[in-house]
Amino acid sequence: MTTHLFPRFTDGPDIPRVRRAGRRAAVALLLVAGLFAAVPATTGEAVAATSICLNGKLVFDHADAEGGTAKPVVTLPARGAAWDLWGRTGSTGSSQWLTGSTTWTDDGHFNACYDAAAPLQDVFIRFRSTSWLWQVIKSTTDQSQYSFDTTHIASLGASQDIGTVKVPAEMQRAWSIIDTVNQLWSKRANPSTECWTRHQVWGACDMLTYVWSQNAASGGYWDPGTKYVIMNGNQPDSRHFILHEAGHWFMWRLYNRSFPAVTNCNPHYITKASSTSCAWTEGFADAVAAYSMGDYRYVYDDGNETSIANDKNSAGWDQGDTVQGRVGASLLDFWAVNGPDGGNWNRDIDLMSRQSSQDFKDYFTVARPSAVPALSTTGTAKTIIDGHTITY
Numbered sequence: 183m184t185t186h187l188f189p190r191f192t193d194g195p196d197i198p199r200v201r202r203a204g205r206r207a208a209v210a211l212l213l214v215a216g217l218f219a220a221v222p223a224t225t226g227e228a229v230a231a232t233s234i235c236l237n238g239k240l241v242f243d244h245a246d247a248e249g250g251t252a253k254p255v256v257t258l259p260a261r262g263a264a265w266d267l268w269g270r271t272g273s274t275g276s277s278q279w280l281t282g283s284t285t286w287t288d289d290g291h292f293n294a295c296y297d298a299a300a301p302l303q304d305v306f307i308r309f310r311s312t313s314w315l316w317q318v319i320k321s322t323t324d325q326s327q328y329s330f331d332t333t334h335i336a337s338l339g340a341s342q343d344i345g346t347v348k349v350p351a352e353m354q355r356a357w358s359i360i361d362t363v364n365q366l367w368s369k370r371a372n373p374s375t376e377c378w379t380r381h382q383v384w385g386a387c388d389m390l391t392y393v394w395s396q397n398a399a400s401g402g403y404w405d406p407g408t409k410y411v412i413m414n415g416n417q418p419d420s421r422h423f424i425l426h427e428a429g430h431w432f433m434w435r436l437y438n439r440s441f442p443a444v445t446n447c448n449p450h451y452i453t454k455a456s457s458t459s460c461a462w463t464e465g466f467a468d469a470v471a472a473y474s475m476g477d478y479r480y481v482y483d484d485g486n487e488t489s490i491a492n493d494k495n496s497a498g499w500d501q502g503d504t505v506q507g508r509v510g511a512s513l514l515d516f517w518a519v520n521g522p523d524g525g526n527w528n529r530d531i532d533l534m535s536r537q538s539s540q541d542f543k544d545y546f547t548v549a550r551p552s553a554v555p556a557l558s559t560t561g562t563a564k565t566i567i568d569g570h571t572i573t574y
């Protein structure tokens with residue numbers, strides 16, 4: 183990924199104002215909003231201030247399930263991950279929050295700057311397990327994010343490059359989640375705002391929340407009650423797993439907080455019949471993960487994988503629209519570069535944000551014709567579902 187999904191910027195004149203206003207939780211969004219609001223430049227002050235920066239790059243170790251069952255450990259840039267610059271502007275008192283943003287979304291770089299008239303004291307960066315619109319919290323009861331601080335610098339009078347900062351091992355999988363969700367957010371196809379879907383109002387975007395801890399014994403689902411994704415110890419090793427669960431939350435949000443009524447869905451398998459509602463919701467989530475990753479796979483957290491690609495002759499596959507892999511592959515074919523929906527999923531996402539469907543048949547036979555302009559249900563589209571053993 184080479185584009186900067188989030189703008190590169192340092193600090194700005196609005197940041198201290200926001201901080202003083204006590205609107206800490208809204209800082210990140212306001213920082214983004216400020217970019218579009220053309221915040222005026224700082225008016226001149228009597229004391230010449232110097233921009234003092236701590237630069238570096240945030241990385242994390244990732245046990246890469248997508249790399250196979252050996253799960254090779256790779257060190258990756260933590261993209262779009264929150265940082266806060268802390269320090270003290272006076273000779274006494276305690277360190278205070280000075281500014282904050284996220285790492286760059288291509289390479290995990292950070293550039294934390296503060297305009298100071300004198301050297302900053304007790305300076306450090308605090309990294310938190312969150313991005314603009316998604317976060318990882320420790321548990322449903324302790325809803326705090328993971329965080330860690332860089333080595334404190336007693337006095338900083340000029341900018342310094344602190345090099346590569348690695349997420350502590352015991353919390354690295356929280357940053358696997360933070361990093362991975364960028365891949366869905368960047369494709370969320372909401373032309374209206376930076377929010378996840380068009381149902382959200384800019385300035386009040388919804389946060390996608392994961393609950394994860396290294397010693398959690400159970401997890402691996404999106405909880406329709408709390409709307410949190412629950413993941414246990416090593417499950418974040420699979421990016422497909424992370425994105426599949428995000429896909430459930432994304433459907434719920436596209437459907438404006440209304441999730442289809444799902445029956446006969448526990449357990450469910452990519453290749454086996456469940457129910458039409460289960461195949462629709464799980465097939466969509468599988469397709470979200472594969473589309474975000476740019477493949478046709480589902481990869482489990484142990485590194486095993488199942489190909490979602492299938493045809494009429496696929497051995498061991500059940501048939502029809504109660505099979506999630508049949509539904510998921512149909513969707514991926516619709517969204518493919520050479521598919522009937524324009525080469526991507528954008529028109530489908532727009533349709534889903536306007537019309538809910540209870541199952542794939544409802545989506546194909548009712549929703550697709552209602553899109554403006556209509557999404558095809560004949561020709562290539564019909565051939566695609568036929569090839570996945572679905573006939574309407």
Ligand SMILES: [Zn+2]
Pocket residue numbers: 426427430463464467
């Ligand atoms: Zn699922």
